[in-house]
Amino acid sequence: MKPPVFSYHDPRTPAEVVDLLATLDNVKLLAGGQSLMPMLNMRFVLPDHLIDLNCVEGLSYIREIDGALEIGAMTRQRDIEFSDLVRRRCPLMREAITQVGHRQIRNRGTLGGSLCHLDPAAELVAVAAALDAKVTVLGKSGMREIDFAAFPVAYMTSALQPDELLTSVTFPCWAAGHGYAFIEFSRRHGDFAIVSAAALLEEDKSGEVTRASLTLGGMGPAPIRAHDVERALLGRAMTEKSVREICESLRKIDAIDDIHAPANYRQQLAAVLSRRALLKAHERIAAGAQK
Ligand SMILES: Cc1cc2nc3c(=O)[nH]c(=O)nc-3n(C[C@H](O)[C@H](O)[C@H](O)COP(=O)(O)OP(=O)(O)OC[C@H]3O[C@@H](n4cnc5c(N)ncnc54)[C@H](O)[C@@H]3O)c2cc1C
Numbered sequence: 088m089k090p091p092v093f094s095y096h097d098p099r100t101p102a103e104v105v106d107l108l109a110t111l112d113n114v115k116l117l118a119g120g121q122s123l124m125p126m127l128n129m130r131f132v133l134p135d136h137l138i139d140l141n142c143v144e145g146l147s148y149i150r151e152i153d154g155a156l157e158i159g160a161m162t163r164q165r166d167i168e169f170s171d172l173v174r175r176r177c178p179l180m181r182e183a184i185t186q187v188g189h190r191q192i193r194n195r196g197t198l199g200g201s202l203c204h205l206d207p208a209a210e211l212v213a214v215a216a217a218l219d220a221k222v223t224v225l226g227k228s229g230m231r232e233i234d235f236a237a238f239p240v241a242y243m244t245s246a247l248q249p250d251e252l253l254t255s256v257t258f259p260c261w262a263a264g265h266g267y268a269f270i271e272f273s274r275r276h277g278d279f280a281i282v283s284a285a286a287l288l289e290e291d292k293s294g295e296v297t298r299a300s301l302t303l304g305g306m307g308p309a310p311i312r313a314h315d316v317e318r319a320l321l322g323r324a325m326t327e328k329s330v331r332e333i334c335e336s337l338r339k340i341d342a343i344d345d346i347h348a349p350a351n352y353r354q355q356l357a358a359v360l361s362r363r364a365l366l367k368a369h370e371r372i373a374a375g376a377q378k
Contacts, residue, residue: 160199
């Protein structure tokens with residue numbers, strides 16, 4: 088199918104984008120097009136105007152500021168994948184991004200597009216939740232920052248106002264030597280995950296967990312932070328038995344039940360993938376300490 092007829096706009100600055108958003112009705116922003124183009128072709132969306140972000144200056148960069156990575160909205164997923172800074176400071180993101188679709192999709196797909204599309208199983212969405220990211224958006228009334236926890240407001244719907252542009256995302260980095268793992272289950276390589284688990288851990292010298300983050304993707308309309316599991320891990324040394332017991336509670340999550348998988352299958356995946364991700368994160372701390 089071909090997309091519906093729309094007017095095409097090709098601005099060069101974020102301010103021009105915001106001016107267009109403020110004056111036009113029924114607008115869509117085009118980033119990498121990897122989700123939007125199929126939706127246009129299938130006529131799931133019928134915009135009157137399309138604003139192309141691909142020539143807008145200053146939206147594609149990766150930099151470290153005050154112990155956090157700030158990544159521009161138009162940064163391609165493939166550039167994040169190959170960034171040495173990301174690999175060193177945020178290895179969870181690097182591990183997650185290699186599981187996004189196929190390399191052709193990552194060549195065009197952007198960080199901002201993935202977060203705004205907000206698929207419940209998207210890897211970068213889960214990483215943003217796991218790291219307590221902050222999303223920076225620009226609108227006619229200026230810049231504002233949104234905690235990622237408050238960014239998803241409904242199924243595939245973000246807290247962005249129709250006249251706002253996502254400009255960058257800030258991911259706080261964890262301490263050097265932390266443990267991490269991103270594990271997902273999908274039916275075929277490159278498919279969206281049915282369920283994913285993102286784990287981050289810090290441990291003291293005696294091996295007791297001092298900080299933990301566990302996020303599940305694909306279980307609900309937005310990623311779920313398993314705060315009960317995080318709390319249960321703190322102050323104790325991890326063993327396979329203790330992690331197995333703690334992760335059993337994840338079977339109680341009220342999970343999506345759809346054509347891809349029934350709820351009880353997702354609950355099983357949540358318990359198993361979380362255990363594996365936490366144990367892998369723990370093993371990575373131990374392996375790092377032996378170097
Ligand atoms: C075959 C296939 C497999 C895929 N598999 C996966 C997968 O396994 N995991 C995964 O996470 N993704 C997957 N994707 C989706 C891919 O990651 C997309 O790149 C991503 O969802 C959207 O990014 P994009 O830059 O292409 O955005 P676009 O498609 O251009 O835009 C997506 C939406 O975000 C809005 N938007 C984009 N940028 C901004 C901005 N800066 N401010 C405000 N709104 C904005 C657009 O208006 C649109 O509504 C797959 C895609 C395909 C085609």
